[in-house]
Amino acid sequence: MELWFMGTSAGMPIAERNVTSVALNLTRPKGTFWLFDCGEGTQHRLLQSPLKLSRLTKLFITHLHGDHLFGVPGLLSSRSSLGGVEPLDVYGPPGLREFIDTALRLSGTHLDYPLNVREIEEEGLVLDGEGYTVECAPLDHRIFCLGYRVAEKPRAGALCVDVLAAAGVPPGPAYGRLKAGEDLVLEDGRIVRAADVLCDPIPGRVVAVMGDTRPCEGAVRLARGADALVYEATFGADLAEKAELYGHSTSVQAAEIARAAGASRLLMTHFSSRYGREDLALLEEQARSVFPRSDAALELEPYAVPTPPRRGR
Structure with missing residues (x-):
């Protein structure tokens, strides 16, 4: 299981960063991946990764702000052109179906695969199958916004x-x-x-992916005990008032959420365009003062979510 960041910029892209999207490369079933948010240019980033768009099986949208959404119509169209014929399941807030239907209808786009859109209005279980469960909960942003918790089901231990x-x-x-x-x-x-x-079962891994949010209890619940937490750090610690005003979090607040949730690792993303790549070290330093295992996510770099070690009887 790996996380690949297709975009880590907030609001708009800059020369060195695309807008928000993160892929979860799965080991079960082999070769497929899921995508969380799809800012403009996501499919271009995918072309620079080992992930094949035809193997995308699920797309989760956190909220309907453009930097998380404007890449969806083009990505859906390209998946069809690249030979994707398996169904694609799309999850997100109310209004997502209208956005997709309108874009495809007005552009005359035809898809060669079934597209299943499920709109989510409240906290709860999103799916249970294929070796994973996904739960969601509302966060605290300027518009309705979701966070997601992906939990891999335990696997059978080795034979003695x-x-x-x-x-x-x-x-x-x-x-x-x-x-x-x-x-x-x-x-x-x-x-x-x-x-x-049989040796003891191998515990499944947990990945929590948050949309835009102020610090909130929903984020802590979803990230409880996560092996990897993807959380926004739009601003540095000195801009806490601006973060509050616009419904975002700072680097330090991201670290505080990771600490409160007992997560194993924090991967920060959604950085304001005011921060160049050289500035991310400062955001990491701020976060690490609260939660040492904090990193500013880099695009097109794989972040492994390790399998827990096998335990004997």
Whole structure:
């Protein structure tokens, strides 16, 4: 599982940064990825990454401000042109369906795949399947804005091969059945229970992606115990009043959310155009004074979300 930032700029792009979008490259199912927000130019950034647009399966929009949304019509069209035929599920606030339908209708754009748009009005479970759950909650911005929590479901632990060998279970299909959680009856009538020959399950990873927001309880809930928290740091610590006025957070406030949530790592994004790349070190320094594992996300750099170590019995 990796995070790739397609855009980290707030409001408008600058020469070295695109507007907001972050991709979650999944290991299950292999080769697919999800996208959170889609500012103008996102598909151009994808061309510079190893991610293939035809393998995009889900798109999550946090809110309807243009720097998070204006890239959607072009991306949908290009996915079709590039041979994408599998359904695409799109989630976001009320008004998202009207925006997409209007853009496609007025431009005469035809899609060669089913497009499923689900508008979300309140906190709750967004999806449960394909090895993951996704929850959302409203944040505190100038317009209705969502944050998302992606939780990978636990995976079965490794088989205790030495125990199986001692029981006389030969390698082969029987191993697969036990790995899948099925108990096995041997020829002599003995029962080998899957629970007795599997190491502890591997905990799933959790990634929380916030839209634009002031510090709020919803963000803390979604980020609770996250392995990676993607959170905006539009302004430096000296501009807290401006952040409050415009519904944003500072670098220090981002770190405070990560600390309060007990997250493992903070990846800051959505930087004001006043900050060039050389200024991001200051934002990191400010955040790290509160939460040491804070980084200013760089575009087109992979950020791995490590698999928790296997635990023996």
